[in-house]
Amino acid sequence: MTPTALNKTIHDLLIIGGGINGAGIARDAAGRGLSVLLCEQDDLARHTSSASTKLIHGGLRYLEYYEFGLVRKALQEREVLLRAAPHIMxxxxxxxxxxxxxxxxxxxxxxxxxxxxxxxxxxxxxxxxxxxxxxxxxxxxxxxxxxxxxxxxxxVQDARLVVLNAQDAHERGATILTRTAVVGAVREADAWRVSLRHADGTPETVFARAVVNAAGPWVDRMLRDVIGGGDASHAVxxxxxxxxxxxxxxxxxxxxxxxxxxxxxxxxxxxxxxxxxxxxxxxxxxxxxxxxxxxxxxxxxxxxxxxxxxxxxxxxxxxxxxxxxxxxxxDDAADNAASVTRDYSLELNTDGPALLSIFGGKITTYRKLAEQAVDQLMPSLCAKNPGAKKSAWTAGVPLPGGDMPNADFDAFLAATKKRYPLLPETLLTRYARAYGTRLERVIAPARTVADLGEEIAPGLYAAEVRYLIKVEWARTAEDILWRRSKLKLHLLPEHVVALEHWLEKHAGRDTPVAHAQRARVA
Missing domain, CATH: 3.30.9.10 (D-Amino Acid Oxidase, subunit A, domain 2)
Incomplete structure (x- = not known):
């Protein structure tokens, strides 16, 4: 989709932020039949959502602060998520x-x-x-x-959780634009007019019937400096x-x-x-x-x-x-940082086209937050899009790669090793953990290591890198070695340089907009 095509479309929902909350909301909304555009100023999960303690947990210590409702909600979500993505958690x-x-x-x-x-x-x-x-x-x-x-x-592999939510959203019709900053948003009669800036400096204007401010640490700044008429009673x-x-x-x-x-x-x-x-x-x-x-x-x-x-x-x-x-x-005015609530608040402003701002949250409760966010927006959006469905749907639906019988990763891994007996076991295990049942899309029709293409760095082959660029919005060595994987921990600096050189040679002609188009049609 070119910029010209984008600005001729009125999206039901524009989401600011490609962290876990933004990606989760995009997935939920796209699955209900809404037209969704998500804009992330950097890479998916570039900031908070890749810097967690990598846990899906209820938060045992929050019981000391009498956060019983939050802990119960997180404990309920813990098992929902474990069934939805047994490969990455x-x-x-x-x-x-x-x-x-x-x-x-x-x-x-x-x-x-x-x-x-x-x-x-x-x-x-x-x-x-x-x-x-x-x-x-x-x-x-x-x-x-x-x-x-x-x-x-x-x-949990936190950054991959974000990517899989974005991937599922895209497969259900959402447009995902990485390295695209929202630099202005103004309410008009029936829609928001939103100004974008792509990585190469190209400006863009798009329209949306509702905006979700899921900018994480920047949520207050977005309200103050970017979104016209975006005052809120909460803060982070x-x-x-x-x-x-x-x-x-x-x-x-x-x-x-x-x-x-x-x-x-x-x-x-x-x-x-x-x-x-x-x-x-x-x-x-x-x-x-x-x-x-x-x-x-x-x-x-x-x-x-x-x-x-x-x-x-x-x-x-x-x-x-x-x-x-x-x-x-x-911000709950707690005395010290450790005791600040990990719960969230959703603030809906309907003084014209809807604006929903997300304050707080944690990875474990992201799916429930997304469900509640879209629930709040559906009444106004369904009036403009009668084909959209109001009911929530994500609780029982696996994320991409998570559709394993009985959510049994060990059985899946054993079957995968039998299917690919000529590939190294450690490599297959990493692939299975990262991609689950989507593994064949990454390496097919490979049956031997030679079929995976050039070994760019130890354990990193061209077939996987091409998949990450084409399907998972990866563009840099850091995207690939730190957020799509954790291979950087196992490699030497010269291996990182080798990948950077390979990307310059094979992917240097890509632009953010062209890349987004290929990801959507893959």
């Missing part, structure tokens, strides 16, 4: 070591009992008390920790969360949740096979969300908390990578 067992100077055991048991029973569990086992002298999770811990608790939550509070990644500190599949003297919680999670992900911090942030980065005090804090529990001590010299993001939390 799965169950994870957490271990909480206990010490006498921390929360008393009876309080933790009570909290875990409540956590297990606030919502129905079908996939995940309940909590239990464990002794570290007979449990594998005790091996890397300091000898002073004798007992603890184990409970269940889930892990920007909180920086940082993580460190180190070579793995343990050789078992359990994750840890550590209670710290400052009452904060830190996770240590097995990550990408060879690493441990440790985080997160909670620090008030007042800078540019696009420029967020970990600082020395955060590094020291996370290392100190890890060293409090693990025998193997770490320092800044052990850090392989860091990750920071700005969480746009709903």
């Amino acid at each position: 799965g169950p994870l067992r957490f271990v909480m070591p206990h010490a006498a100077d921390q929360r008393p055991e009876w309080l933790i048991r009570a909290g875990l009992f409540l956590y297990d029973h606030l919502a129905k569990r079908e996939v995940l086992p309940g909590a239990e008390t464990i002794r570290f002298d007979s449990h594998p999770s005790g091996v890397p811990l300091k000898r002073g920790f004798k007992r603890g608790f184990a409970y269940s939550d889930g892990w 509070r920007l909180v920086k969360g940082s993580h460190i990644i180190v070579k793995k500190l343990f050789d078992h599949p359990y994750a840890y949740i550590f209670q710290n003297p400052d009452k904060r919680i830190i996770f240590a999670i097995p990550y990408e096979g060879e690493f441990t992900l440790i985080g997160t911090t909670d620090i008030e942030y007042h800078g540019d969300p696009a420029a967020v980065a970990i600082d020395e005090s955060e590094i020291a804090y996370l290392c100190e908390m890890s060293n409090r529990y693990f025998e193997r001590q770490i320092g800044s010299q052990d850090i392989v990578a860091t990750m920071s993001g700005v969480r746009p939390l709903l």
